[in-house]
Amino acid sequence: MSKLRVAVLGARGRMGSEAVRAVGAADDLELVAELGRGDRLETLTETGAQVAIDLTHPDAVMDNLEFCVRHGIHGVVGTTGFTGERLDLLRTWLAGSPGTGVLIAPNFGIGAVLTMHFAQQAARFFESVEVVELHHPHKADAPSGTAVRTAQLIARARADAKLPAQPDATSTALEGARGADVDGVPVHAVRLRGLVAHQEVLFGDEGEIFTLRHDSMNRGSFMPGVLLGVRRVTGTPGLTLGLEHFMDLDG
Ligand SMILES: NC(=O)C1=CN([C@@H]2O[C@H](COP(=O)(O)OP(=O)(O)OC[C@H]3O[C@@H](n4cnc5c(N)ncnc54)[C@H](O)[C@@H]3O)[C@@H](O)[C@H]2O)C=CC1
Numbered sequence: 001m002s003k004l005r006v007a008v009l010g011a012r013g014r015m016g017s018e019a020v021r022a023v024g025a026a027d028d029l030e031l032v033a034e035l036g037r038g039d040r041l042e043t044l045t046e047t048g049a050q051v052a053i054d055l056t057h058p059d060a061v062m063d064n065l066e067f068c069v070r071h072g073i074h075g076v077v078g079t080t081g082f083t084g085e086r087l088d089l090l091r092t093w094l095a096g097s098p099g100t101g102v103l104i105a106p107n108f109g110i111g112a113v114l115t116m117h118f119a120q121q122a123a124r125f126f127e128s129v130e131v132v133e134l135h136h137p138h139k140a141d142a143p144s145g146t147a148v149r150t151a152q153l154i155a156r157a158r159a160d161a162k163l164p165a166q167p168d169a170t171s172t173a174l175e176g177a178r179g180a181d182v183d184g185v186p187v188h189a190v191r192l193r194g195l196v197a198h199q200e201v202l203f204g205d206e207g208e209i210f211t212l213r214h215d216s217m218n219r220g221s222f223m224p225g226v227l228l229g230v231r232r233v234t235g236t237p238g239l240t241l242g243l244e245h246f247m248d249l250d251g
């Protein structure tokens with residue numbers, strides 16, 4: 001059977017270099033292009049790439065995706081910075097390229113995806129919830145894409161359960177002291193030398209605290225998820241938001 005032809009964008013970065021290694025070591029995949037900042041996107045078509053893995057920067061990812069979708073190249077995207085407007089734009093590009101699939105994965109870590117899944121399940125049982133994400137100090141965005149997605153999923157579950165706003169008597173605070181408000185869920189971002197990527201979801205109710213925590217100890221931890229995305233995206237046209245859709249979690 002012929003191998004799936006895969007390109008990595010952001011190939012010299014922390015995640016991209018790890019993805020280059022992982023694709024190179026996979027028997028069913030062929031690494032056909034390694035692109036860095038300033039490299040020509042036409043290399044993707046010239047090398048016959050079928051799937052492009054984007055691990056670049058929020059400022060670069062949309063141009064990369066527009067090129068890929070226009071040329072029928074499937075996308076597996078770990079880069080952060082996806083607003084509702086960006087997702088809508090991506091959907092219009094995909095509508096013009098039937099058969100092409102793009103996976104946007106806020107987090108490729110299997111445990112991180114499970115944390116989001118379990119947080120969504122727990123949300124309706126607790127009066128209070130706050131998200132704390134902790135990352136290395138080189139990270140460009142705050143809060144993390146994973147934390148934003150986690151908070152959005154929790155907020156949706158709370159709304160579906162018709163829970164009221166959380167109790168919070170704060171009437172005076174230093175700016176930022178209560179974190180960022182993501183759909184009513186406070187999200188706090190820590191940047192600390194020595195960390196890689198970590199998240200806690202704290203649930204509270206009368207007399208009990210329930211904590212979900214996930215730790216990525218190195219970037220190799222994201223690679224099984226990246227490879228799963230690459231293998232599944234070619235058979236999944238349109239936009240897929242979240243790796244959980246490729247994990248058969250309800251099965
Ligand atoms: N979804 C997930 O599981 C994960 C996502 N990330 C996200 O992935 C992105 C990259 O993270 P890191 O590897 O830590 O960053 P990094 O800064 O180490 O690497 C990014 C690389 O992309 C390159 N680049 C920038 N613009 C480019 C362009 N137009 N074309 C090709 N290359 C370009 C940069 O020169 C750099 O080498 C970030 O948005 C980060 O939040 C990071 C870890 C896990």
Ligand SMILES: O=C(O)C1=N[C@H](C(=O)O)C[C@H](O)C1
Binds near residue numbers: 106107139143198
């Ligand atoms: O920049 C990172 O490192 C990470 N970014 C992603 C995010 O913003 O959620 C995923 C993971 O947390 C690592």
